[in-house]
Amino acid sequence: MSSIWIENSEMEDKRKNVAIKLQTIHSRLVCVCVCVCVCVCVCVCVCVCVCLKKGNVVLQNTRSHSSSDVGAVDAGIVGSGGQRNSKMSVLGVSSLSRCGLLALRSPAGVAVRYAQTAAAPVAQPRIKKFQVYRWDPDTPGDKPRMQTYEIDLNSCGPMVLDALIKIKNEMDPTLTFRRSCREGICGSCAMNINGGNTLACVLKIDTDISKPSKIYPLPHMYVVKDLVPDMSNFYAQYKSIEPYLKKKDESKEGKEQYLQSMEDRDKLDGLYECILCACCSTSCPSYWCIADKYLGPAVLMQAYRWMIDSRDDFTEDRLSKLQDPFSVYRCHTIMNCTSSCPKGLNPGKAIAEIKKMMATYKEKKAAAV
Amino acid sequence: MANRLICGTPGLISVTRTLGRQGVCLSRPQYAVLCRHVVPMGTTAKEEMNTFWAKNSRSNRPLSPHLTAYKWTMPMMMSVAHRGTGIGLSGAVSAVAVAALVLPGNYPYYLDLIHSLSFGPFLIGLAKLGIAFPLSYHAFNGIRHLIWDIGKGFRMAEVYRSGYAVIGLSIITSIALVLR
Numbered sequence: 001m002s003s004i005w006i007e008n009s010e011m012e013d014k015r016k017n018v019a020i021k022l023q024t025i026h027s028r029l030v031c032v033c034v035c036v037c038v039c040v041c042v043c044v045c046v047c048v049c050v051c052l053k054k055g056n057v058v059l060q061n062t063r064s065h066s067s068s069d070v071g072a073v074d075a076g077i078v079g080s081g082g083q084r085n086s087k088m089s090v091l092g093v094s095s096l097s098r099c100g101l102l103a104l105r106s107p108a109g110v111a112v113r114y115a116q117t118a119a120a121p122v123a124q125p126r127i128k129k130f131q132v133y134r135w136d137p138d139t140p141g142d143k144p145r146m147q148t149y150e151i152d153l154n155s156c157g158p159m160v161l162d163a164l165i166k167i168k169n170e171m172d173p174t175l176t177f178r179r180s181c182r183e184g185i186c187g188s189c190a191m192n193i194n195g196g197n198t199l200a201c202v203l204k205i206d207t208d209i210s211k212p213s214k215i216y217p218l219p220h221m222y223v224v225k226d227l228v229p230d231m232s233n234f235y236a237q238y239k240s241i242e243p244y245l246k247k248k249d250e251s252k253e254g255k256e257q258y259l260q261s262m263e264d265r266d267k268l269d270g271l272y273e274c275i276l277c278a279c280c281s282t283s284c285p286s287y288w289c290i291a292d293k294y295l296g297p298a299v300l301m302q303a304y305r306w307m308i309d310s311r312d313d314f315t316e317d318r319l320s321k322l323q324d325p326f327s328v329y330r331c332h333t334i335m336n337c338t339s340s341c342p343k344g345l346n347p348g349k350a351i352a353e354i355k356k357m358m359a360t361y362k363e364k365k366a367a368a369v
Numbered sequence: 370m371a372n373r374l375i376c377g378t379p380g381l382i383s384v385t386r387t388l389g390r391q392g393v394c395l396s397r398p399q400y401a402v403l404c405r406h407v408v409p410m411g412t413t414a415k416e417e418m419n420t421f422w423a424k425n426s427r428s429n430r431p432l433s434p435h436l437t438a439y440k441w442t443m444p445m446m447m448s449v450a451h452r453g454t455g456i457g458l459s460g461a462v463s464a465v466a467v468a469a470l471v472l473p474g475n476y477p478y479y480l481d482l483i484h485s486l487s488f489g490p491f492l493i494g495l496a497k498l499g500i501a502f503p504l505s506y507h508a509f510n511g512i513r514h515l516i517w518d519i520g521k522g523f524r525m526a527e528v529y530r531s532g533y534a535v536i537g538l539s540i541i542t543s544i545a546l547v548l549r
Contacts, residue, residue: 222432239414
C-alpha cells in the first residue's frame with residue numbers, strides 16, 4: 001500500500017507535496033488539450049468522408065449524363081476531378097494536419113505519460129521493527145531470545161499476521177507460528193503482542209515506526225517452538241467440563257429439535273461465540289500460578305454456557321463438579337480476561353455468575369426437595 | 370466420557386452406549402452401512418492433563434515470559450495493590466496484637482514514648498498516611514469487590530471507572546484522616 005501523502009510535518013515534505021500537486025494539474029491540462037485535438041481531428045475526418053461520398057455521387061451523375069459529349073465529359077471529369085482534387089487536397093490537408101498533430105502529440109503523449117507516472121512518486125519506505133521471541137528445540141543448548149526483523153509497512157498488509165507471514169516468506173523461513181483463517185474466527189494465531197494477548201490476524205500493526213512491535217507467545221505456556229505454545233492442558237481442561245448437551249431422558253435424541261424460548265436463547269449470547277483461542281486464560285495471573293488446578297476463564301465461561309442452557313438437564317451436576325477450592329475460586333476478579341478477549345466477550349462476568357450460582361444452588365435443591 | 374455409536378436403529382442406542390462407555394467399539398457387520406463407528410477416545414481429561422505435565426516437566430521446553438512480557442494495566446495493578454495492602458494491614462494488626470501480648474507496659478506508656486521522641490509533624494503525618502492510605506484503599510476496593518460479587522460493574526469501561534473512583538476516594542479519605 002503506497003501512500004502519496006506521508007504524514008510528516010517537515011517543510012520539505014510539504015514543498016514536495018505542493019510540487020506534486022502542480023505536476024498533476026499540468027499533466028491534466030495536457031491531457032485535456034490532447035483529447036480536444038483528437039476530437040477535432042475525428043470530426044474533420046468524418047466531414048471529409050461525408051463530402052467525398054457526396055462528390056462521388058456527383059461524379060457518377062456527370063459521367064452518365066455527358067456520355068456523348070466527350071469534351072463535356074472531359075470537362076465534367078476535369079471539373080469533378082477538380083472537385084475531387086479539391087476534396088482530396090482537403091483530405092490531404094486534413095491528413096497532413098492529422099499527421100502533424102500525431103507528430104505533435106507523440107512527444108506530448110510521452111510527456112503526458114511521464115507526467116502521469118511521475119505524479120505517483122516513490123513513497124518513503126516506512127520501516128517498522130518487529131522483535132519476535134525465538135526458541136528452537138532442535139538446536140541443542142538454544143536459549144530463548146528476541147530476534148529483530150525490519151519490515152517496510154508500504155509493502156505489507158495491515159495486520160500483525162501479515163507482517164509475520166512476510167517475515168517467514170521473505171526473510172526467515174524458520175519463524176514458526178500457528179495461523180489459519182486470517183479473519184479472527186479460528187483462534188490459531190493467538191499470541192502476546194505489545195504486552196496484550198490477541199489474535200495476530202485481527203490486531204493492526206501500530207504504524208508508529210519509532211517503537212518496535214514486541215511479539216511473544218501466550219504467557220506462561222510451555223513453548224514448543226518460537227511462537228507455538230503447548231495447548232494440550234487447555235484442551236484437556238475444556239474436555240473435563242463436558243461441553244455438550246446432557247439430557248436426563250435421551251430417548252428423544254435426534255427426533256426433533258429441543259425447543260427453547262427466545263429469552264433462554266438470548267442468555268447464550270456472548271457465551272457461545274468463544275473461539276477457544278486461550279487469550280483470556282493465558283492473561284490471568286491466577287492461571288499462570290496454578291494452571292493445573294484452576295480451570296481458567298475460557299473453560300469456566302464454557303462451563304457457564306452449558307449450565308444456563310435451558311435444554312441442558314445437568315446444571316446442578318455441573319455446579320457440584322466445580323465445588324473445590326481451586327477450579328473456580330482461584331479467580332480474584334483481576335479482569336485481565338475480559339480486557340484481552342479479541343472477540344469482545346466477558347469471561348470475568350461469566351465466572352461471577354458461576355460463583356453466584358454456586359452459592360445458591362444447594363438451597364434451591366434443598367427447597368425443591 | 371460418553372463414547373457413543375451413532376446408529377440408524379434407535380433400539381441399539383442404549384445397549385451400545387453402555388458398551389461404548391466402557392471403551393468398547395461394537396462392530397455389527399449387518400448394520401455396518403447404518404452404523405458410524407466412532408473411534409473411542411482412549412484418554413479421559415484427567416489422563417490428558419497428567420500426560421501434559423509429565424511430558425513438559427521432563428522436557429527442556431521453556432515457559433513463555435509472563436510478568437516480564439505482559440502489559441501492566443490499571444485494573445491489574447489495583448488488584449495487586451489490594452492484595453498488598455491486605456497483607457500489610459493484616460500483618461500490622463497481627464504484629465500489634467502480638468506486641469500487646471508480649472511487650473511489657475500498656476498502650477498509654479508507648480503513646481507517651483512516641484510523643485517524647487519528637488519526630489516532627491511531617492514525619493508523624495507521613496506515618497499516619499502510611500496507615501491511613503492502605504486502610505482506605507483496601508476498604509474502598511473491598512466495596513468494589515463486593516459490587517462485583519453481586520454481578521455488577523463487569524464491563525471494561527465500568528471496571529476502569531470504578532477503579533479511578535476508588536483511587537480518588539482513598540486519596541481524599543487518607544488525606545482527611547491525616548489532617549484530622
